Every structure is written in structure tokens, then in C-alpha cells.
Amino acid sequence: QSGPTGCPVSHGAAGFDPFGDGYQQDPPEYLRWAREQEPVFYSPQLGYWVVTRFDDIKAIFRDNLTFSPSIALEKITPTGDEANAVLASYGFALNRTLVNEDEPAHMPRRRALMQPFTPEALKHHEPMVRRLAREYVDRFIDDGRADLVDQMLWEVPLTVAMHFLGVPADDMDTLRRYSIAHTVNTWGRPRAEEQVAVAHAVGNFWQHAGRILDKMRADPDAEGWMQYGIRKQKELPEVVTDSYLHSMMMAGLVAAHETTANASANAIKLLLQHPKAWQEICADPSLIPNAVEECLRHNGSVAAWRRLATKDVVIGGQAIPAGSKLLIITSSANHDEQHFVDADLFDIHRDNASDHLTFGYGSHQCMGKNLARMEMQIFLEEFTRRLPHMQLAEQRFTYVPNTSFRGPEHLWVQWDVSRNPERANP
Template sequence: MTGESVAQGCPVTPQGCPVSDRAAAFTPFGDEYQHDPGAALAWAREQEPVFYSPELGYWVVTRYEDVKAIFRDNITFSPSIALEKITPTITEADEVLRSYGYAMNRTLVNEDEPEHMPRRRVLMEPFTAPALVEREDMVRRMAREAVDAFVDDGEVDLVTEMLYQVPLTVAMRFLGVPEEDIGPLKEYSVAHTVNTWGRPNPEEQVRVAHAVGNFWRYAGHVLDKIRQDPSGPGWMQYSVRKQAEHPDVVTDSYLHSIMMAGIVAAHETTAHAAANAVKLLLERRERWEELCARPALIPNAVEECLRYSGSVAAWRRVATTDTEVGGVSIAEGSKLLIVQATANRDPRHFEDAERFDPRRESAGEHLTFGYGAHQCMGKNLARMELQIFLQELTTRLPHLELVEQDFQYVPNTSFRGPEHLRVRWDPARNPERHDPRVLEVRHPVTIGEPSKHAISRAMTVTRVERVAERVVRIRLEEPDGKPLPAWTSGAHIDVDCLDGDEVLTRQFSLCGPPDDHHAYEIGVLLETDSRGGSRWVHENAVEGATFHVRGPRNHFRLDADAERLVLVAGGIGITPVLAHADRAKSMGLDYEIHYAGRAAEHMAFLDRLRRDHGDRLHTYVPTEGHRMDLARVLADVSAGTQVYACGPDRMVQALEELAESWPDPGALHVEHFSSALGALDPGVEHAFDVVLSDSGLTLRVPPDKTVLQTLREHNIDIQSDCEEGLCGSCEAPVLAGDVDHRDVVLGRGDRAAHSRMMTCCSRACGDRLVLQL
């Protein structure tokens, strides 16, 4: 242990191991942890990422990779204690529970293999995307009716009037529970939370035990009613029907336990997450206004809210063998509190982790829903509700603001959300009073992790300059002058180009000075056979225009350790090559540039290249009697030489053929901005299995669907953007099997290794792939 220490009880040695003062003082039941557990444990994440808490008798784990590794390995780290009372109950409280026949058993949350996964597979279908689509209208209608009830009031407690009641009703309908008994469920749910994850005093324990006992009886009563007629659409009805097919998997004791646990899990965490999200956005007013102006950001904003201020702060596991976490020895039988709230703000995984940014591309990598075989099954229902709540509020009450108030939380280790959230607004400014068409607005909902298509920033065109025939250089800046994310040579941005009702996404390399943090510059050729992208850019690139931009991303990185660099460009392919040349020069590397164009007036940035790179530049212009002979240019690609190229397909194909004879064929790096990927032909493709090592699932990918589509249909989160094999955002690690690579992102060496694939287009060569998902 680090820091000044005091002797405390420890599970490692009988005499007690050193426990730092901060570890000894840690309590999750105080205000600091309840209000912001991510911040409360930042000290531990940076100084003592795995520490023993005498207060809890648990090891506390705070870093992203450690938390994810524990979730991933549900054999070494059993979930069996997830619903165990963190505070042992007194005898009187235990007697109260027994008087109600309380017999909470294993559920999907806290059961081990081999029982867990067969049960999860049998019961998963109602949680998949196709099934949840049918729930959208119900959720939207209830959210709309909730706002209708208070939209003209001017002030309301959003928790009591919307953000608790709607998730509770949605949960009841999803589960198939009769709604007439909703009244006591809030009391029951709070009691269950306090009983399991809180620290009630002896008097409170008896009171809570009565509420939990009544909850148990209520769950049994509801289950008996469902058994009488299990034909309805609810998940419990579905589970009862599945029991008839799989009586050894879906048992009686399981159904009663999941009835009770499901009522809590299906609404309590969603209600808390919704309140956390609205509070967080209103505290950062500029972010709220951003969503009001650009509703397409809402799906990703939900992910960022879950990352930064989620409703599930921590979860629990127990070590089944002697093991190690973050370099700390953990003995068999040790209990662990794994704190997602602080792991989600780990700067080792999330760049500028303390910044709350609805455009964060990695937001969906949060661990709020857990990870692996026990990841929350209801995550996509929760995402749907949160998106619809934010859509409704930002559309109808964009002028909403927080009332000054003290926020109260139920003290416990694992779940958090304000008990009340008072907001106010001026009803006279309600948009629907001035334009009733506001009520007709219906923004699309993303079921699953959002596509990066929505994560764009509005940038202003501040300069347009012609740099060659049919080529313009465009300078883009943030409207408010704020600095932009840094980029390195080879990076590109994605620009959304509106073609009628269709949004086309096109990639353009950055070619301005990398040390200019207030602008991005791109060079765009008006293609003769434009698919719509370059034509749109040329028609709309005027000073003051707004472009919606994503990125930057880089799949064409320069090897700064190369002994020699050969940079090859054809036509507009000069844009990434120019950036590489500038970087090579700034680093003092050995480099040369070979640039071909059909005529000098068509060669962009030629004057700047001559000025800045002098005799390192070699140009090839057929009209001047000079053609580029690639075989001669690349006759000496010795070990230590790296070749970077961007240009027409015929040039790229010629380079790939030449690379076959080089000492290291992987020395060729090519940038692509087009793909020959077409629609799948089911008559040509074959079906194959994808085994997900972290989730414990085996999925069948049919001939007419991609791996990406199959993953999404089975509730597996994976990001995507272009879905053409161009951008690399849907990449997945491959543990076994040969990949039929069809992307234009991976280089020769990566393809040969078969260690990763683009799930939007690539497939299996054989019958099986094992992915680390």
C-alpha cells in the first residue's frame, strides 16, 4: 500500500497489512461519494488504484482496465455476492424477512456458470433491438403525456412528475406487471436498495425488512397472476412460456427472484440515470443548448452522461482463487467493490476524461452497464428512454433551468440519482405556444450504441482559396473560436454532405499546419464523376457557411522511427502526403516526395511544396514529358524504408504489386477514400459462427447479414460510422480464425496477422471466428 499507513485489519495476513490513511477513511455512505463517486475516488485511481477498505471489508478497484478485466473474467471474479447485503443484518431483521417467506435466490445478476449463460440465452430475445423497436411508441407517448401535464406550470420536480414515474410504468409494461399496484413500488425499491447496498442502522433494518418482505410477497402475487395467463407480451410472460420449454433452465425459484429483482433493475437505474443526465446538462448550460440546437447529438450525449454521471456507481465480485488485480495480490474469497464511476473517468482510457463532451467518440466505451457475460440486458431499453426524455424536454422546454436546491441521494455503494430535481421555465416562451408544429417533431431513436454519424461539430468556413484547377483549400473553424482536438499527419475528417434527403459522408485529409489548434484545412477536388460529395463541398464552400464535421481520425500514421520515407502522391492524393512531408521535415527525417499529375495547373499545393521541400520534391507531369515510373522510383526499397502513398486506384494497385518483391511488403502504407464494397450477395456468401469470448455467446452470421448487423441484433455494443470498410470505427479484436478482409483500412501486415477485423464488411474465411467482445 502507498502513502502514510496505519495498522488495520486486512484479509491478506492475520497481523494486518498497512492500509493508507485515505483508504482507512474511505466510506461510500458519505455525501462526497453519493454526490460524485467518480470525483470522490479520483485520488485512488491515480495513487492507490486497488486498495483495501476496512470500513467495507472489500478491496476497492478504480482504474478502467482493471474494472473491465474483472467484468471480463466472471470465472475468477464471481458475481455471486452482487445481491448480498453489504451491511450484515441484525437477528430481528432476519426474523422479519423469514416471516414473509423471503427466499431471494440466484438471478441473471448474481449467478455463476454453468447456470447463468443458458438462462441468459433463453430469456434474451425481448431485449434485442427488433423487439425493442416495438416499444418506442409506448415510451414516447408516456413521455409526451408526462410533459403535457406540467408544460404550462413553470416549475416542477422532474423526478416525481416524469423521470421516476415514466420509467416505472415502462418497466411494468415491459415486464408484464399489472399497473394497479404501482403505488408502493417506489417504497419497495428504495427499501431493496438500502437493504442490499446501504448501511441502515438497527432500527432502519427492521423497517426495511418489512418493506422487502412485502416486496417479496408482491412479486410472488404478480407471478401467480401471470402464470394463470402467460400469453401476454411482457418479459415475465415470455419467461413463464420459456419455463414450459426449458424447465431445468427457467426454474420456479428463479422466476420469483427475477420477478422482484427485475422490477428494481428495470426502472430504478433508468430513473436515476435520467435525473443525473438532465441535472448534468442543465449545470453545463452550453451543452444543453447544444442538444436543443442539434438533436442528432442526443444518442451520444446519453452515452456521455452515462460515462460521466451514470446511475450505477459500483458493482461487486468475489475472487474464486488467489489472483492479482492491478499488481496487487488478491486472496481467494476476497470481496471486491469495482467502481465504474471512477473507472469511467480514467484518463488512461478517455482523453481529457474530466471534460463532459456530448461529441466524445469513445463515450460508448463506458462501463456503466458492466461488460462481458453479465452486461446489463436492459441497457438498450434504458438508452431508448433516456433519448426520448431528452428529445421531449429539449424540444418543448429548451429554456429549462435548474432551481437552486440541495440534492439528496439514498446512501449506498452502488446506485445514485437525486431524489428530487426541481426545474423552472417561463411558459410564455414555450415553443409550442408560438408554433404548434413543434408537437409534430419526432426525432429518431438509436437502439444500441449510437453510430458516430451523429457525433459531429458545426464548423464555420472562414476561407476558401483556389489552389489548382478544380481544387479548393477550405479553412474550417469553431464558431466560438475554441481550440480543436489535436491531429497528426495522415489524419482525416468526415464531412456530412446533404444530397437531397440523403446525408453523404466523405473523408478529406487534413493538410494545414498541425500546430494550428484553431482550424482544420482540407483540399477538395471537384471530381468529374462525383458521387455527390465533392460537388456538394464545392457548391457550399463559401465564407460563413456551416459544415458538419467529425473526427479527426488517423489510419495513415507516419512511422517516425523509419530510416527513410518515400512519399508518393497522385492527383488530390497529395493532401495527406503534404502533411506527412511537413512532419518529416520538422522531425529532421530522411524523406523524398514523388508527385504525379496530368498537368501542372491541376496539381494542388505545388507552389508550397516547391517552396517548403525544395529538391526533396520530384514532380511528374505527362504534358511536360515526365511520367512517374513507379518501378524506378521504388527500385531501392531496402529494410528500414517505409512507403506512404495516396492516389488513384490504378496507382495503388501498381504499388501493391511492386510491394510483393520488397524485403518487407508491410512497408507500403496506402490511404483510401473510396471502397469497392457492394451489397452482400447471399448466393455467394456463406454462413459462419462468431464466438464472443467476453460475452459467452455464439452467434450465427447468415449469408445476407454482416457481422456488425448480427452483433447489434443480439444486444452487443459496437460502434460504427461509414459502414463501408473505410473508417475503422467498427474494428473488433480477433482471437481465432482467419478473416476474409474486405476493408481498406488495415495494412498487409495487419491482414496477415488476422488479429482484428472490420465488422461492417469483413467475414470469416472458414466456419468460425472468435472475437474479444
């Protein structure tokens, strides 16, 4: 096999399969060979150039003119005619939001919509996150066993995301059903027969997002990031467009929900796999913020992101022609020995843990990063205080096959209820 430059494709590059179990279980380990031997390679299976080292990926994030984010929400697996017809029948037209918007449109929009993400604005959500975390733990604390994903970590970030966006309470239940379909549609490889079902779910999600937006427009003074956008549209109609609002109503839910739900599950799994680190944060909760960064570095919930080369470039010594699509494996960059000493070691005291690229970098860096951090910190504060004796149950972890959004589908933990601290100290 040869790549687009005519060079033969190596054995490793030909075998690269981001939908297979090897990548799903441990992306940085799966790509160790590439970081060491062939840091930039062409994947014939994907039709993407794959970039694996920290410095190369950071440089790509830094230059969003040469490396356009416009393909960030494109379907990585092109769908067949039948699925396309289904999507069209729903009027599906997901377009530019923020994450896939080019300059010069992107920065003015990002600036216009930033205020709800400032630390002062986010403080307002903290009591709700804590209340939800407590309520959910109350439901299972006397059971001695729980699937933390099914029983808490999927739902709480979803509820927080809907509150943050401003979704009316009576629409919350319907929205719960749709989000995963967008992930599979965008970053997954559904089989031909699944594509049609996914397309129906995505089409319904799109239409529902439109109806919610109409409701929001009727009550634009209500709280929420979307209502903030609707108010800004009156002032800056060219910057905050209708297409943006509809697309963001759908994509924003996934951006705020699945990323954080998965990150929380990854973090708790990782900490329980390292009992010494878990005991340290139980004894001293002031270690939690850096532990969260180290979890995001070591086992982040966004494993890879995408860019489009707008001109001929050289990345890590490899010539890449204009028009090439790049899959930049941030989870691999986060295990690059050139940047992180003893990179595979999980060390909650690591002083450069927050250099990780899980939130991206540069002008598109995640706007919601502090909301996500707050949620993760609160979950850990609650678990370390109320269930410090919690342990991982025996299980095999499974993941929804896709290139980018990564977290275990279930996370079974167990504990001895008679040792619950609040039984001794009610």
C-alpha cells in the same frame, strides 16, 4: 489498522466511506486519490477490496469465473437478528437471477431470455414511452417550475418497467411503494432501527412479487418479459427455474426502474449544468444518442458493482486472496485518464463515450441497456423540443446513501412559460 494480507491500511483506505456525502455527491472525484496513488485498496469499514481503475475493472468483468458475480445482490450491510427474523417471517428467499448467477447456469438462461431485448422487440415499446413522456410534460409545462424526479422521471421508467415485465395493471400501484426498500436493503447502510422497517417492506415486496407471478402463470400468453420466461420454463425447466422467476420478479423491477430513472435525472442535471451542450442538443437532436452515452460515462446511475474472487489473484499489482469481496467502482473507471482523454470534461462529442462501464461488460453486461437508452433519448427529445429554455433551479442535491444506485432525489428546474415554443406555435 491492517488488511487481510497483514499489510497496514493507508489513511485514504481507512477513511473510505461509500455511505458518506463525499462519495454520494461525486464518486469519481471522491476516489481520485485512489486512481492516482492506490488503485486497489482494502476498506476495513466495508470488508471489501476496492478497485478504481478502468483496465483493472474491465479485466475483472471479462473473467466471470475468477471473479464470480454471485455476491452482486448480497446485503452489503449484514442485518441484525431482528431484521433477519422479519425477513424470514415473510419467507424471503431472493436467490439467483441473472446478474448474480454463475456459469454454467448463467449463459443458457441469458440466451433463453434474450429475445424480448432485441432491437425489433424493443421497438414495440417506443410509442408507449413517447406517449408517457408527452403526457407527463403536459401536466407541468404551464407551471414554469417542476421537480422532474417527483413529477416524471421516477414514474415514467417505473411504468415502462412494469409494462416490460408484464405486471398486470391493477398491481402497478402497490408495486410503486416497494422498490426503494430493496435498494437500501441490498446496497445501503440502514441504521439498526431502520433495518426492521426496511425488512418489512422487502418482505412485503417479496410476497407481492410471488402473488403477481401466480397471476402471470394463470395467463401465460399475455405480453411481458416475465410471461416470456414462464413460457420458456415449460421448454427448459432446468434453465428457467421457479426460484429464478420469483427472484427476478422482484429484482427485475429495480433493475429496469431505478437504474433508468436515476440515469435520466443524472443526464438532465448534467446537461443543464453545461448550457452549451444543452443548447447544442436543442439545436441538433441527432447529437442526443452520443450525449446519452457521455452522460452515462460522466455521471452514470450505477456507481459501483461487486464480484467475489474465487482464487488467489493479483489486481493492479495487489495480491488478493481467494474469497475476497470486490467493490469495483465503475464510476471511477469512467473517469480514468488512462482510457478517456481529459476524463473529467463533459464532452457530448467524445468518440469513445460508449466505452463506459456503467452497464458492466462481458457476459453479464446489462441486458436492458437498449431499453434504457431508448427511454433516455426520448426524454431528451421531448425536453429539448418543448422546454429548450429550461434551467436548473438553485438547490442542493441529495442521494439515497448506498454504494451503487445513484441519482438525485429531486431535480428542480424552472422556465419562463411565456417563452414555451408551443405557445408561439400551438
